[in-house]
Amino acid sequence: MQKLSLNQSLQQRLSPQQIQFIKLLQIPTAELDQRIEEELEVNPALEEGLDIDDRVKDEYEDDYSDDYDEFNEYETYEGLDVKQYLDQDDYAGYKMYGDGWGEEDKDVMPIVATSTLAESLIQQLGYLKLDERQEAIGQQLIGSIEEDGYIRRPLRSISNDMAFTQNIYTNEEELAEILKKIQTFEPAGIGARDLRECLLLQLERKNHEDFEVQVAIRIITDFFDEFTKKHYEKIQRRLDIDDEALKDAIRVITRLNPKPGNTGNGDSTAAYLMADFIVTNNNGKLDVILNSKNAPELRVSRSFADMLDTYDKTDKNGSAQHKSIKETVTFVKQKLDAAKWFIDAIKQRQQTLLKTMKAIVDYQYDFFLEGDESKLRPMILKDIAIRIDMDISTVSRVANSKAVQTDFGIYPLKYFFSEGISTDSGEDASSREVKNILKDLIDNEPKNAPLSDDKLEKILNKRGYNIARRTVAKYREQLNIPVARLRKQL
Known part of the structure; x- marks a missing residue:
């Protein structure tokens, strides 16, 4: 009931x-x-x-x-x-x-945008003398390029997509051949499948008669892992070059654009506040x-x-x-x-x-x-x-x-x-203040021997800021500053 x-x-x-x-x-x-x-x-x-x-x-x-x-x-x-x-x-x-x-x-925040990267690449594709089939493949490849300019989808997956959606049967070799043409478009480095290929595409457009460009190509081609880990001494020994030549080559590489999709005609935006x-x-x-x-x-x-x-x-x-x-x-x-x-x-x-x-x-x-x-x-x-x-x-x-x-x-x-950090005087200091001091310490550190988080912690403690190493690491990451090993310069 x-x-x-x-x-x-x-x-x-x-x-x-x-x-x-x-x-x-x-x-x-x-x-x-x-x-x-x-x-x-x-x-x-x-x-x-x-x-x-x-x-x-x-x-x-x-x-x-x-x-x-x-x-x-x-x-x-x-x-x-x-x-x-x-x-x-x-x-x-x-x-x-x-x-x-x-x-x-x-x-x-609001932004004002211009034409897209894809539109620019499609326009450049039209300048190539391609037949209808090749142009369809080129458009599919351009559509697979992400905002930063990379194409990360495997070519086999793109081939399968074309077979199912457009009834166009192709293979990885044909896709790679057309992709190579797209990689000649502006901006330089577009259509790369990884960072190494992106840097090489940009280096290939430079004057190969310059010695520093030759060394830069060798570094990216043969010693890319060592370069990303900043093992410069090992690279120098393997290439048998002096300090000045290595510095010039590194300077050439660091001036390249790791995200080509963010520049050029494509996705340029202007933010305002x-x-x-x-x-x-x-x-x-x-x-x-x-x-x-x-x-x-x-x-x-x-x-x-x-x-x-x-x-x-x-x-x-x-x-x-x-x-x-x-x-x-x-x-x-x-x-x-x-x-x-x-x-x-x-x-x-x-x-x-x-x-x-x-x-x-x-x-x-x-x-x-x-x-x-x-x-x-x-x-x-x-x-x-x-x-x-x-x-x-x-x-x-x-x-x-x-x-x-x-x-x-x-x-x-x-x-x-901001949060508060206790000091020896018994007062609280703003975390913004501590971040500014941390940035100044890193900006003025020896470039060939950057300060580790442990050393930064000790310096801040001596100045009266009671801060732990993990907090130093957190603030450093919030400031978009890499670890000491990656800040090392010649």
Whole structure:
């Protein structure tokens, strides 16, 4: 026999307004204009300008001001059930539009791209006198070239693909012959199957009468493993050359491009960084302002509000007419609500950005005053969250993909967040400061005898930084600095 029971539970849910605010908060300034344009296109009740109808403003603020009073506490907000809200008849036509910047690409900065590498290679393929079959094979090979310029798929697999997809039967020898022609294209080294072949392809285009080029070809051809491990003494003995000749050959090799696909006509891109905040020093007083693009002028359409009043006063006699009027009123109300929510979310975004940035400037006051990186204090997301009385996730969304313009240059906000390293004096030093010292030590080390992680640890300990060797290795890797053996130079 079934037993019925009644349970009461308390759940935390986000309202549609809060979802919209969260998405807008993590968008960088460079993307905000596009997001606003998208909203203006889909919502006729939203307009650009400052002249807001006071009557509309009062009417809708009474309905939604309570929701926004607790916006910063959306993690603990007991708002409306989003699913239930969107299922209501009055709001069935309204949905939240994606804002582009999700969790998976929040660290990605906007770029501007030109023609692709594949397009350039296909164009160069057309200059060869190939028949229809050979051209199809060439296009298949070009399609197998990866972004860095290498073709890593086995030729046998490419042959099988052509048999199944294009009914063209070929073999590895024919593929290798056409690939050799593709490897003559620009940029030099394109279509290589490994690093060794990539370097040799570039060396083959240099003047073989130069002795250093001859030595470089010998090194890559016969002593590639020794070269990658920087066993220069062994190479020198085997080739029977002096120090100067070896240095010249190594210089030729190190000037080659290990990733030819990243240059040339193909995949060239230009990245840009737009500051979300501007910090200026006015006689010792730090002023923080938002980029003007973060404060767009938006308003609710007066004509749409008047339209709602008109339909409300319309005679509703007649079932068919009443149904039509009800649908129209619902649509107009949806758009007015969406416009008001969007404007409020933009305003809340401005306030949250400014409040967070002011807390960061206050925490790192000495740095913003002088630009001295050694004065950066250890700072984590929790430190700022406590100061502004917001959740850590809110600070994280502000810090991601945002930048600040100072008198000393443009810095991403993530730059100011770092762990603390204890010192002999009992104070904490920023890991950023330790990384700068570590980089200076490596930059000034003897090139023929680079410092190991153990030696770097001892030097830092002598300077008063209590740091372990594994932490030195971690910071070195974060700085993209190889181990001592690979930093060795002649």
